[in-house]
Amino acid sequence: MARLAEYNEERRPSDPNILIIGGSRGIGAETARLFSCKGYNVAITYNKSREKARSVLEDVKACNPKGNHKLYKLDVRSYEQVRHLANQIEKDYPYINVLVYAAGILQYGDIEQLTPQEWHNVIETNLTGAYYTTKELLPLLKKAPWASIIYIASIAGETGNIVAGAAYSASKAGLIGLTKRLAVELAKYKIRVNAVAPSFVETDMTRQFLDTEEKRERVRKLHPLEIILQPRDIANAIYFLADPQHSRGITGHILSINAGRRT
Numbered sequence: 001m002a003r004l005a006e007y008n009e010e011r012r013p014s015d016p017n018i019l020i021i022g023g024s025r026g027i028g029a030e031t032a033r034l035f036s037c038k039g040y041n042v043a044i045t046y047n048k049s050r051e052k053a054r055s056v057l058e059d060v061k062a063c064n065p066k067g068n069h070k071l072y073k074l075d076v077r078s079y080e081q082v083r084h085l086a087n088q089i090e091k092d093y094p095y096i097n098v099l100v101y102a103a104g105i106l107q108y109g110d111i112e113q114l115t116p117q118e119w120h121n122v123i124e125t126n127l128t129g130a131y132y133t134t135k136e137l138l139p140l141l142k143k144a145p146w147a148s149i150i151y152i153a154s155i156a157g158e159t160g161n162i163v164a165g166a167a168y169s170a171s172k173a174g175l176i177g178l179t180k181r182l183a184v185e186l187a188k189y190k191i192r193v194n195a196v197a198p199s200f201v202e203t204d205m206t207r208q209f210l211d212t213e214e215k216r217e218r219v220r221k222l223h224p225l226e227i228i229l230q231p232r233d234i235a236n237a238i239y240f241l242a243d244p245q246h247s248r249g250i251t252g253h254i255l256s257i258n259a260g261r262r263t
């Protein structure tokens with residue numbers, strides 16, 4: 001709770017609505033906590049991690065007790081489920097100001113080991129789900145007085161030079177293309193579209209690469225700043241890109257958060 005209180009100092013005056021796809025763990029969960037403490041109503045989706053999502057909801061309620069916060073079950077690979085989610089959200093919120101697409105799975109190893117099934121699973125989860133959710137939530141974004149979409153890309157989609165494999169890198173490069181195209185296309189509705197592109201962040205996704213001091217040191221040394229990025233570092237950047245008070249002129253931008261790593 002002390003950690004949450006730090007967010008509290010600068011509450012937003014109104015009560016905008018954010019929907020975080022993949023808010024049960026990691027970067028999405030931390031984004032939920034941050035935005036609730038900034039005065040947002042927070043809707044999060046989970047797929048497998050129901051208990052973790054409930055715990056995130058408790059944190060969110062603790063920081064913004066009067067907010068309208070909701071949990072939804074969603075597998076982003078199912079277009080039917082995404083359509084159902086959009087119908088549910090429409091009943092619970094008048095509009096969505098911020099859509100964050102944080103659902104994702106890692107794939108690593110060489111193309112020789114990459115099966116077609118794994119390729120499709122990664123692309124569907126990391127990229128196709130972003131298309132499904134953006135398409136189905138667009139009417140609710142258009143209804144908002146201001147709106148913004150943030151995708152979580154990756155250094156893997158920028159340089160390819162990280163532990164992630166071809167399917168993961170391709171999915172993240174795809175998100176970068178989606179960001180650039182939709183920024184142009186949705187500007188007529190004044191909807192901004194941006195992405196963050198983190199390097200290694202300490203979450204469940206990267207746990208196996210950070211579970212000994214030796215491995216942690218190796219990851220630190222990959223980054224000129226010699227730090228291990230934390231979910232809050234990414235959530236802060238998402239807040240900057242989402243909120244028009246900070247970034248109303250920024251759209252189609254890929255904000256690299258890489259502790260100085262360029263390759």
Ligand SMILES: NC(=O)c1ccc[n+]([C@@H]2O[C@H](COP(=O)([O-])OP(=O)(O)OC[C@H]3O[C@@H](n4cnc5c(N)ncnc54)[C@H](OP(=O)(O)O)[C@@H]3O)[C@@H](O)[C@H]2O)c1
Pocket residue numbers: 021022023024025026027028045046047048049050074075076077101102103104105106125126152153154155197198199200201202203204205206
């Ligand atoms: N960690 C990093 O180093 C790093 C770096 C660059 C980019 N990213 C990207 O940041 C995003 C968040 O990653 P993270 O590190 O926070 O990972 P994480 O802790 O493993 O969380 C992944 C999230 O995605 C959700 N998810 C996975 N498959 C899903 C599906 N089929 N349908 C709906 N939701 C699904 C999970 O939900 P459930 O648990 O409820 O199933 C969970 O909320 C991902 O797109 C990842 O690629 C991460």
